[in-house]
Amino acid sequence: MALLDRSNGASPDYALRVSDVSKTFRIHHERASSLKAFIAAGGRNRYEEFWALRDVSFDVQPGEALGIIGHNGSGKSTLLKCMAGILTPKSGSIEVTKRMAALLELGAGFHQELSGRDNVFLNAAILGMGRKEIAKRFDEIVDFADLGQFIDNPVKTYSSGMYVRLAFAVAINVDPELLLIDEILAVGDVTFQAKCMEKFVDFRQQGRTLVLVTHDATTVRNFCDRAIWLDHGSVRMEGAPADVVDSYTETMLGAETSAGAEVGRRGDGKLTVDTVELLVGGVPVDRFHTGDDLTVRLHFTAHEPVDKPVFAIEIASLGGATVTAPSSRQADSTPARVSGSGRVDILIEDVPLLAQRYVLHTEVTGFGRQHVYDHLQNARTFDVVTGTSRETSGVVTLHPKWTITGDGVETA
Ligand SMILES: Nc1ncnc2c1ncn2[C@@H]1O[C@H](COP(=O)(O)OP(=O)(O)OP(=O)(O)O)[C@@H](O)[C@H]1O
Ligand SMILES: [Mg+2]
Numbered sequence: 001m002a003l004l005d006r007s008n009g010a011s012p013d014y015a016l017r018v019s020d021v022s023k024t025f026r027i028h029h030e031r032a033s034s035l036k037a038f039i040a041a042g043g044r045n046r047y048e049e050f051w052a053l054r055d056v057s058f059d060v061q062p063g064e065a066l067g068i069i070g071h072n073g074s075g076k077s078t079l080l081k082c083m084a085g086i087l088t089p090k091s092g093s094i095e096v097t098k099r100m101a102a103l104l105e106l107g108a109g110f111h112q113e114l115s116g117r118d119n120v121f122l123n124a125a126i127l128g129m130g131r132k133e134i135a136k137r138f139d140e141i142v143d144f145a146d147l148g149q150f151i152d153n154p155v156k157t158y159s160s161g162m163y164v165r166l167a168f169a170v171a172i173n174v175d176p177e178l179l180l181i182d183e184i185l186a187v188g189d190v191t192f193q194a195k196c197m198e199k200f201v202d203f204r205q206q207g208r209t210l211v212l213v214t215h216d217a218t219t220v221r222n223f224c225d226r227a228i229w230l231d232h233g234s235v236r237m238e239g240a241p242a243d244v245v246d247s248y249t250e251t252m253l254g255a256e257t258s259a260g261a262e263v264g265r266r267g268d269g270k271l272t273v274d275t276v277e278l279l280v281g282g283v284p285v286d287r288f289h290t291g292d293d294l295t296v297r298l299h300f301t302a303h304e305p306v307d308k309p310v311f312a313i314e315i316a317s318l319g320g321a322t323v324t325a326p327s328s329r330q331a332d333s334t335p336a337r338v339s340g341s342g343r344v345d346i347l348i349e350d351v352p353l354l355a356q357r358y359v360l361h362t363e364v365t366g367f368g369r370q371h372v373y374d375h376l377q378n379a380r381t382f383d384v385v386t387g388t389s390r391e392t393s394g395v396v397t398l399h400p401k402w403t404i405t406g407d408g409v410e411t412a
Contacts, residue, residue: 012097015178015209016060016083021092023053023078023233052078053089054233060178062098065200065210067220067241069248070230076213079230080104080182083211098209101127101176103167112156116147116166119155127174137173144195145169160187172199178209186216197223197392217245222355222386242287242383264377271302271309271338271373273362276380289387290397294351298344298362305339308367313346316359323353323395327369334367352396353384 026047053075060066068076081087083094084102110119120141124134142151145165155163164187171179185196200223203210214220220227220241227244229237237244277297280288288294296313311334312327326346328334359381364373389397 012095013061014059015062015064015096015098016100016211017093017095018059018079018083019057019093019095021053021056021079021082021089021094022051023075023082023087024049024051024090026050051233053082055092056230056233056235057092058228058235058238060209060211062209063204063207064225065204065212065223067224067227067244068211068213068230069215069217069220069227069245070236071252074230075233076230077104077182078233080180080211080213084180096178098177099175100178100180101171101174102180102182103171104180104182109167110155110163113154115154116145116151116158117142119166120151120170123170124174127170129174141166141169141173144173144199146192161189161192164188165192168196172203176208178211179203180211182213183215186214194393201390201392217249218356221245221357221383222392242385263379265375266377267364267372267374269374270304271300271306271364273298273300273364273374273376273379274341275299276360276362276376278380278382285382287383287385288351289385290351290354291388292351294348296346296348296360298346299341300338300344300364301341302338305337306373307337308334309338309373310334310365310367310369311344312363312365314361314363315353316361317395318357318359321395323358329367329369350388351384352389352399354389354391354393354395354397355384355386356395357381357383 027050028047056075056079068079070076078087080102081104082089083096084100084104085094086102086104109123111122114122120138121131121134124137124141125131129137145151145162145168147162147166150158150162155166158166164185168185168188185193188196197219200210200212212219212224224241227239227241228235229244229248237247275298277284277299278288279285279295279297280292298311298313300311302309310327310329312325312329314325315323317323328344360379362374362376362379364375365371366373389399391397
């Protein structure tokens, strides 16, 4: 962890600027094992320059959350260390205009022999907080870290999860304007990760800036404003998170996987669903926000007249869990008879789905639901992005309304 005030007084339009940054490491080959080999090698132990970063350039805008993804060894951690000033680039420059805190790898920043409590004071002091201020924030830090009485045990006895909770609690509580985070949150458990996500949401709402390295595509997709894909030390792609994540996962896993499983079809084919459209405000979309009014439109063809066909859709999470599976029969909207082509509009107002990727299946059956005319498994996928709800866990928001009462309850 490190807090560096490298602001230069001026107010440029970026929070951080990376210009043509390259970084090399020396890879040493085996030492010459004999004098003869040493002489043969020209009197030197040989090494190679390994380019961990090559001509990397981008800006981070104030108030944005930038996600950095890339394969193992692509240079993400090296890049963050250069940004934090822990490594010096071979060439290029990095300008930081905001008060920055960095949460890098596990093990950095804490004194192993000291207790969690002493480390909080020590760290916060190093990060530029006065003693009074630390004392004021101490409870919040300990509370967030959720360490209970372990706070007085030496840090060397902590599990990696406990360690990262404390490190994160300190970093977020020293009020950085720009926070760099490398992966490590993955070490925490699900509850802690949810807490961190909430903090990030707050952090962003306060107009602060975040750079996040993560292997979690969902986090980048749902949470970041922009994403960068590092590939063998170079920026391979930069843009909207969903686009970058899609290209990255497609390349990493092969083209089909990220588009969901293959479309599967069964049924006797008398009445088929030909296309499935998603519309918001009358416009076809692949992606929409929590809280939008969504129309699912099925274009069908009855290849011969069919009595009382039941239309159904199912929306499922990528994990396979059914989120909802309504049918026209349940809604008393089944037509008496169809022939030729037509369309089914299913209007879902104020969509309660939370930011994630979903898959949609369609089905047309007889009125008894046994006879299948057409079943389209994985008819299409779509993305929901953060909209009216600030919730980050789970699949739906139930629009909860909170009331907290009691003799000693004060309103904020
Ligand atoms: N101190 C070092 N000395 C030599 N090589 C290094 C050093 N640090 C990093 N490297 C090499 O630089 C490359 C980039 O490493 P880096 O840790 O930045 O990758 P990464 O994208 O963070 O990977 P991961 O997803 O596994 O965390 C790797 O090939 C790594 O072996
Ligand atoms: Mg790394």
